[in-house]
Amino acid sequence: MAGVPADDLIPDLTALIKAYDVRGLVPSQLDARVSRAIGAAFGDVVVHGGARPAAGSASRPVVVVGNDMRESGPELVAAFAGGLAARGVDVVRIGLCSTDGLYYASGALDVPGAMFTASHNPAEYNGIKLCRAGARPVGQDTGLAEVRDLTRTYLADGVPELPAQERGHVSDRDVLADYARFLRSLVDLGGIRPLKVVVDAGNGMGGHTVPAVLGTGAGLPALPLEIVPLYFELDGSFPNHEANPLEPENLRDLQAAVVEHGADIGLAFDGDADRCFVIDEHGDPVSPSAITALVGLREVERERAAGRDSIVIHNLITSQVVPDLLTAAGARAVRTRVGHSFIKAEMAAHEAVFGGEHSAHYYFRDFFFADTGMLAAMHVLAALGGQDAPLSALADAYMPYSASGEINSRVDDVPAARARVVQAYVTDEGAGAVEVDELDGLTVRHWDTTPRWWFNLRASNTEPLLRLNVEAQDEDIMEKVRDDVLTLVRAGVEKESE
Template sequence: MVSKLSNETIDLYECFKAYDVRGVVGQSLNAEAVEAIGAAFVDVLTLDGQDVFIGGDMRPSSMTFAQAFARGATQRGANVVMLGLISTDVLYFATGKHQNAGVVFTASHNPGQYNGIKMAKSGARPVSSDNGLFEIRDLAQDYLDKGLPAANGRPRGNISELDVLSDYAAYLRELVDLSKIRPLKLVIDAGNGMGGLTTPAVLGDALLPGLPLDIVPLYFELDGTFPNHPANPLEPENLVDLQTAVVEHGADLGLAFDGDADRCFVIDERGMPLSPSAITALVSVREIVRVKGEGEEQPVIIHNLITSKAVPEFVEKAGGIAVMTRVGHSFIKAEMAVQGAVFGGEHSAHYYFRDFYNADTGMLAAMHVLAALGGQDLPLSELGKEFEPYVATGEINSKVEDKTEAIDRVLKHFADRPVEVTNMDGTTVAATDGSWWFNLRPSNTEPFLRFNGEGSTAEIIEPIRDKVLAIVRSSTN
């Protein structure tokens, strides 16, 4: 006996990516598909009889999808615990504290017509293409096409509710004490995303006693149609409102969260952004000093290969060990666990903490910045300057059909130069004197070749950038 889900044809290969699920609502993802995914999630991870957490962001379809997932999960014997509206890092907190698997419905920074699923095993361990995500996809597709199988004596799970926001907020405040910093004025742009819920809980006085923070809220209304600007602070145009507000209000700094509030971007008092590499270096030094004070001799910091070379330099200067990984949260989290690392950072503003179950949380990184700034008298522009000694190009995409051929052409151009070439996650070319480097990394899902570079000065790196891009783009079709 099977329970047929739908006559509609949904191809889950369109929305299952390497690290999560993401697609256009009604086209590559609908409630019937989500129900099948919920059932497959339980079966593949053998969660029958166990609690499974389910939450969602503010997108119009998130709660509908959460309920559909719950139907599929309970039919396969899991006990569902509904967390309600949550950010992605609240899910990680819940799965870490309670040691249960869970999912959050979100499409992060994507436009409102998208939704998706981020999954975690117990202890906030990631579910990716390396450890079960594609098996869930394949089984869910089978269930979607053929129907959910009968329970065969397996009792249907029950559904309960749990509010974890208060515990999440209290836990973060335990990790970084902001009660004694100097008073700070900050503008926070939530982009109509989940930062509008988590900021008042953690940094405001909605659930806990107030902190010496004067917060100017920008777009705190939860609205998954994103009426003001896309909730993607990685794009400079989406920071303009925050930059303007910081200057107009005479604020000490600005913070911008993406749609599911797991990433945080920082603006100084002049309205200028601090790079995620600078934040990675700043937080790394703070965490190294803290754990060395607790007796840890050589704390490990993880960073991906696109972060500034200043990151390992600051780590080693502070007495830590820097370990480089490929780009991507599953690689970072896996290496965090293997190395017992205290902290990890990526150029995309994902920040990972051992004390947060090796998971990423933009809010905790923001609290470290507030603690560093509020613990001394310099403005953020001066404090941040120390951690940005080099000039970075940022990520630049070129549409290229034959990515391998384009990289070969670039390597041929630099063949007679004093350079070193490495092949971790794309191709990195670095001057032997340390004055510049660049990386060309093919996208796995789009016809893009991604360029990132850095130099001792703008005069050094800009001609390198322009030459490499000219070579790459001359080979486009």
């Protein structure tokens, strides 16, 4: 076939199409040719379910596609849509959107979706988050491996084209206002006290969605919120700072602005605006565990008022306060591995009302079991504006324990380092002195008797790193456990990577 690339022009798809999404450098790993092949493969594997598109069918399946503000987005979307259309799939392009905006469209329209974003990665990256109808995730074990294999075939042999009358059509639709109305229907902010809110969009999609949801940009009534915008201009080159609020240096402008403006709260969104970080009135970060507890209790209370039992999902390195408070409120707290695919699977399996992660991903049953930073932010605004105390006092009630945060150690021999910790805390402590599980890495708990503490030690999947999280009843105990474990982990030649 003329124009078909040689094998040496096919990128390493294992490095591009990963366990949970597509993510790579543009154009060396991801370009229009590759995007078209992925679109065709997604159409055949996920949309058609592995069956050959039905010839002469009166109706065609539909996929909704959106993109963030990265410069490469429109070209990649056009190519992806072309691949889908070639395989008999209609495409609805919703244009610029946040990832949770794409999830809304997939859920509301009940069709599969594709979001072109590289989230918080630098400007030279782009990627695709894929989902089935109803915003259900597509990962390595749920179709993505098959998409990767078929993409390789289509890059080698070319994308097969259906006859013109059987190809899909591409159309455009704006869903921003519908997305904003839907979120407002889930949290009522109309009756709260006036709040001054600084929002750092990091030149990402929060600059597109915040004016629509929290302002009047989508034609909705004004809320009692004064929004002070930081970096709302959509710019995929990220001229001010990386759109990754997980890194403390990327919060400094927001922290300073909150104090400068005398604001009640600060909100920071990542590039595709599916994660939200919260800053209190003093400019101090509020732990995502505290946000998980706060939002979880609000959702549990709503379920209880409706006479329903509730389940909340949390990953294993969120604070002990999360299961403590949720269980006391009558909910069932389900602990799961770190990673959005595990949270989403547990959310769906248990029909959980809410789920939270230490990385500031928050998941809602009423948002198609998907994650949305905006809805979490609205819950925090509702809780803050529904009472008179400042955010720092409100947050303190949800964080009574002391935590280390995640500490990374680069070690020469990960199994040997882990074995030293096991020897010291499991073998030498003796049976019954601690609780041990290996749900995700090694978790050692000494919580039922004083002094109360726990730690989790997880190996990186890609680097010779061990990740340590420690929590204890007070700062002194936390520091002792942290330092003792790090001494064992870092025995020998090591390099710390905080």
